[in-house]
C-alpha cells in the first residue's frame with residue numbers, strides 16, 4: 282500500500298525464487314534495474330531520497346559508507362560491542378548538544394518518527410496507569426494536525442485519540458483542547474511543526490494546560506527537531522518548542538529527516554530519568570531471561586546510528602547551519618516562483634513543508650499529475666486541498682525546474698489538456 286493509498290497487486294506467472302543461486306554481478310545488476318525504475322535523484326525531494334540531495338557537501342556519501350560499515354551489527358548485543366556502544370552514546374550526546382537540551386535529559390534511539398511517537402504514548406500511558414487512578418477509558422487530546430502515527434498506535438492499543446478542530450490560523454485551538462480534557466485524559470500533544478502545514482502549535486499554552494490538569498505533554502518535533510536550532514542560528518526566529526517550556530516531558534526528533542542520517546533513525550528524549558523510567562520494559566517471563574531493548578523494536582542494526590555519527594562529525598555545527606540557511610533560501614525561491622504564477626498562492630509555513638493552493642476550482646490532482654509527468658514531485662494535502670513541497674537544501678536548478686513545470690502545467694490544466702488522468706500512473 283502506497284502513501285496515496287494505492288495497492289499494486291503483482292501477479293507472477295512463474296516462481297521467482299531460484300533453485301540455484303545466481304552470480305553476484307547478475308544479482309546486483311538486477312537490483313540496479315529495480316532502482317532505475319524509481320524517480321530520478323535530482324528532482325526527487327528527501328521524502329523519496331533521504332540524504333541523497335546533499336551531494337554538494339558529500340554528507341550523503343559519508344552517511345552511506347558509515348551505514349554500510351555497521352549495517353551487520355545487531356544493537357541487541359551491546360555488551361559485545363564496546364565500540365558501537367561508545368559511538369551510540371556519542372550520538373546521544375551530540376543530539377543533546379545540537380538540540381540544546383539541558384543536562385539530565387535522557388535520549389533513546391528509535392526506528393523513526395512513528396516509533397518515537399509510539400514510545401511517547403506508551404511512556405505516558407504507563408505513567409498514567411500508576412498516577413491517574415480515576416482514568417477509565419484512556420484518551421489523548423491532540424490538535425487535528427497531529428501526525429497519523431498517533432492514530433495508528435491508538436488503534437493498536439484501544440486508546441482514544443481526540444483530534445480537536447484547529448483554530449482559524451490552522452494551529453491547535455488550545456482553548457478547545459483544554460475543553461476536551463476529561464478525567465480520562467492522560468496525554469496532551471502538539472507539533473513543532475506539524476506535517477500537514479509546517480506550522481508550530483502554541484506549545485507553551487498547551488503545556489500550561491498539561492501542568493494545570495496533570496497531563497503528560499509530548500512535543501512532536503520529528504520533522505523540525507534537527508532543522509529548528511540551526512535555522513535559528515542562521516538568523517530566522519521560530520516559535521518555542523523545547524524543554525525550555527516547563528510541562529514538556531518528552532520530545533521526538535528524527536535523525537533521518539534534517540539530522541541527515543540514513544533511514545531508519547529517530548530519537549525520543551525524556552526530560553529526566555523520572556519520566557524515562559516509563560519507557561523501559563524488559564520482559565523476563567520466557568525461557569531466555571530479561572529481554573532489554575532500546576525502544577519498542579527488538580533487534581536493530583547499528584548502520585543508521587553510524588551514519589548519524591558520521592554526518593554529525595562531518596558537518597559539525599557550521600555544516601548544519603549552512604544547510605539550514607540553504608533551506609531558508611530554497612523556501613523563499615519556491616515561494617517567490619509559485620506566488621508569481623496566476624492563481625497559485627503559498628501559505629505561510631513556519632519551517633517545512635511549504636504548502637500552496639492551486640487556482641480556485643482547479644483539480645489539484647490534475648496539477649500534480651502534470652508535475653509528475655515533468656519529474657517535479659510533491660505531495661497532496663486534502664483538507665483543504667493543497668500541494669506540499671518538502672524543503673531540502675537543494676540547488677537552484679531543482680527549484681527552478683519545479684517552478685517551470687508548474688508554469689507549464691497550470692495553463693494546460695486550465696485548458697483541459699491535462700486532466701486527473703495524468704496522475705493515474707503514479708497512484
Ligand SMILES: Cc1ncc(COP(=O)(O)O)c(C=O)c1O
Pocket residue numbers: 392393394395396398428430472474475476501502503504535547
Ligand atoms: C511531524 C511528524 N511526526 C511524525 C512523523 C513520522 O515519521 P516517520 O515517517 O519517520 O515514522 C513525521 C513524518 O513525516 C512527521 O512529519
